[in-house]
Amino acid sequence: MPARTGKDYIEGLKKAKNNVWIHGEKVEDVTEHPAFKNVVNSLAGLYDMQYEKPEKMLYTSPTTGDKVGLSFIQPKTKEDLIRRREMIMEWARYTGGMMGRSPDYLNTSIMAFGSAESFFAQADPMYGKNVRNYYEFVRENDISLTHTLIHPQVNRSKIQAEQKDPYLSARIVEKNADGIVIRGCRLLATLGGITDEIVVFPSTINKMQSEDDPYAIAFAIPNNTPGLKFLCRESFDYGRSQWEHPLGARFDESDAIVVFDDVLVPWERVFICENSNICNRAYRETNAVVHMAHQVVAKNVAKTEFTLGVILSIIDAIGIERFQHVKEKAYEVMSILETMRSHLYRAEENAQQDQYGNMTPDFMPLDTARNWYPRMYPRIVEIIRTLGASGLMAIPTKADFSNEEIGELVHRYTQGANIDGYERVQLFRLAWDICISAFGNRQVLYEYYFFGDPVRMSNAFYDHYHKEPYKEMVNEFLKRAKSSAPRYV
Numbered sequence: 001m002p003a004r005t006g007k008d009y010i011e012g013l014k015k016a017k018n019n020v021w022i023h024g025e026k027v028e029d030v031t032e033h034p035a036f037k038n039v040v041n042s043l044a045g046l047y048d049m050q051y052e053k054p055e056k057m058l059y060t061s062p063t064t065g066d067k068v069g070l071s072f073i074q075p076k077t078k079e080d081l082i083r084r085r086e087m088i089m090e091w092a093r094y095t096g097g098m099m100g101r102s103p104d105y106l107n108t109s110i111m112a113f114g115s116a117e118s119f120f121a122q123a124d125p126m127y128g129k130n131v132r133n134y135y136e137f138v139r140e141n142d143i144s145l146t147h148t149l150i151h152p153q154v155n156r157s158k159i160q161a162e163q164k165d166p167y168l169s170a171r172i173v174e175k176n177a178d179g180i181v182i183r184g185c186r187l188l189a190t191l192g193g194i195t196d197e198i199v200v201f202p203s204t205i206n207k208m209q210s211e212d213d214p215y216a217i218a219f220a221i222p223n224n225t226p227g228l229k230f231l232c233r234e235s236f237d238y239g240r241s242q243w244e245h246p247l248g249a250r251f252d253e254s255d256a257i258v259v260f261d262d263v264l265v266p267w268e269r270v271f272i273c274e275n276s277n278i279c280n281r282a283y284r285e286t287n288a289v290v291h292m293a294h295q296v297v298a299k300n301v302a303k304t305e306f307t308l309g310v311i312l313s314i315i316d317a318i319g320i321e322r323f324q325h326v327k328e329k330a331y332e333v334m335s336i337l338e339t340m341r342s343h344l345y346r347a348e349e350n351a352q353q354d355q356y357g358n359m360t361p362d363f364m365p366l367d368t369a370r371n372w373y374p375r376m377y378p379r380i381v382e383i384i385r386t387l388g389a390s391g392l393m394a395i396p397t398k399a400d401f402s403n404e405e406i407g408e409l410v411h412r413y414t415q416g417a418n419i420d421g422y423e424r425v426q427l428f429r430l431a432w433d434i435c436i437s438a439f440g441n442r443q444v445l446y447e448y449y450f451f452g453d454p455v456r457m458s459n460a461f462y463d464h465y466h467k468e469p470y471k472e473m474v475n476e477f478l479k480r481a482k483s484s485a486p487r488y489v
């Protein structure tokens with residue numbers, strides 16, 4: 001089946017009737033529900049774009065000859081990586097980088113897992129075949145995915161096997177002829193109820209011990225599998241117009257707690273079974289983390305372009321360009337953008353073929369960028385807040401502008417240096433949705449934690465860093481000193 005359109009995606013969700021809960025109620029149809037319909041339409045817009053720009057968004061499937069989404073490509077050359085990045089940036093620019101889990105994010109990881117059949121086959125050849133078949137199934141049917149990596153936040157000082165209730169975190173309760181039965185919970189499925197399937201994998205960062213083997217699992221199942229429930233957080237789409245809530249009314253992806261109420265996962269969908277050793281190595285040794293990081297850094301370049309545009313528009317709108325600290329703050333964001341671009345291009349330039357035959361970006365610049373940006377995004381948001389100042393609160397609604405008595409006043413007193421009141425308020429409402437609203441604050445939390453806890457990630461970065469050359473350099477330098485050690489040394 002060729003790549004999907006937005007209509008195909010929406011029809012798929014209507015038919016699937018995923019078990020989704022929000023605000024204490026079960027959702028009958030996510031495509032019509034006020035908490036989800038706008039983001040569903042945004043995702044549909046991404047799928048439609050595949051046919052608006054097919055030369056940029058699609059490639060020919062190696063197995064069926066159909067045109068399929070380019071984020072599924074197994075890159076064989078550096079040109080393939082660049083084409084994939086350009087496709088990723090098309091989607092990211094459409095959302096201003098505000099949809100962190102657009103389908104390309106997980107598509108790149110499933111591609112890497114699917115290519116690494118031999119890695120999963122270490123435990124049993126069946127798992128290798130399963131993951132390979134799953135990649136092809138997802139690619140050929142343009143399946144939208146959510147994922148859950150982490151255990152519920154109960155007592156982080158204890159491993160899962162030591163928690164007061166062994167069934168808090170999702171684990172195997174039974175293995176039978178048909179598959180494995182899963183009971184418990186996982187966090188935190190962004191796009192949970194509004195995608196076709198869920199991929200359950202271990203965390204990229206939190207390593208497991210053998211006592212946690214019952215929790216050491218990886219599999220994928222349809223989101224309407226019996227016993228699977230998505231418990232969504234309150235919506236940050238308050239049903240206002242896109243003029244008033246430019247981001248919240250379009251891109252609130254929704255995050256869900258996922259409950260597995262004795263869910264049967266058929267054997268053909270199991271990728272890792274009770275094997276913490278394989279879980280701990282999965283992301284790094286399949287290079288899934290590298291391909292995901294390539295998507296993430298490209299998305300964050302688009303996000304920084306967008307937020308820089310907002311900053312520059314604010315500067316023009318209220319005539320603050322002549323102030324030194326204003327230029328300095330805009331420069332900060334410009335340098336973040338240029339640094340992120342450099343990481344991205346270096347990763348592509350130094351790409352090499354991996355053992356699975358995929359052209360794989362250089363991980364070091366991507367790892368640097370994915371560790372650094374979570375610390376930079378809050379700064380970008382702070383700069384928007386600092387430059388926007390009271391303008392972020394002087395944001396009348398559309399109804400105020402339309403009111404006979406006060407409309408004229410609002411229009412007059414919200415005007416900017418070279419922009420009328422209506423346009424200025426629209427711009428500042430966008431800035432507000434980045435730096436003040438619930439949507440905007442979720443983005444800050446999301447960017448901080450999206451790949452894992454930055455503290456543990458930075459420690460992993462330190463541990464993997466090739467440190468010896470630098471210590472050796474200093475050692476050599478010290479040795480060059482023309483003085484001999486005192487006799488007592």
Ligand SMILES: Cc1cc2nc3c(=O)[nH]c(=O)nc-3n(C[C@H](O)[C@H](O)[C@H](O)COP(=O)(O)OP(=O)(O)OC[C@H]3O[C@@H](n4cnc5c(N)ncnc54)[C@H](O)[C@@H]3O)c2cc1C
Pocket residue numbers: 101147148149150153156187188189190191255442445446449450451452453455456
């Ligand atoms: C908006 C948003 C969307 C998300 N979407 C997804 C998604 O789609 N799929 C998904 O799988 N996950 C998702 N996540 C979850 C994300 O992967 C986690 O937030 C991240 O891995 C950190 O884990 P945690 O939130 O459980 O924090 P915790 O591990 O509970 O950490 C809480 C605090 O305790 C400290 N801490 C805890 N344990 C340790 C330790 N062992 N060593 C040092 N410090 C420790 C941390 O530094 C942190 O400050 C999302 C998170 C957010 C905020």
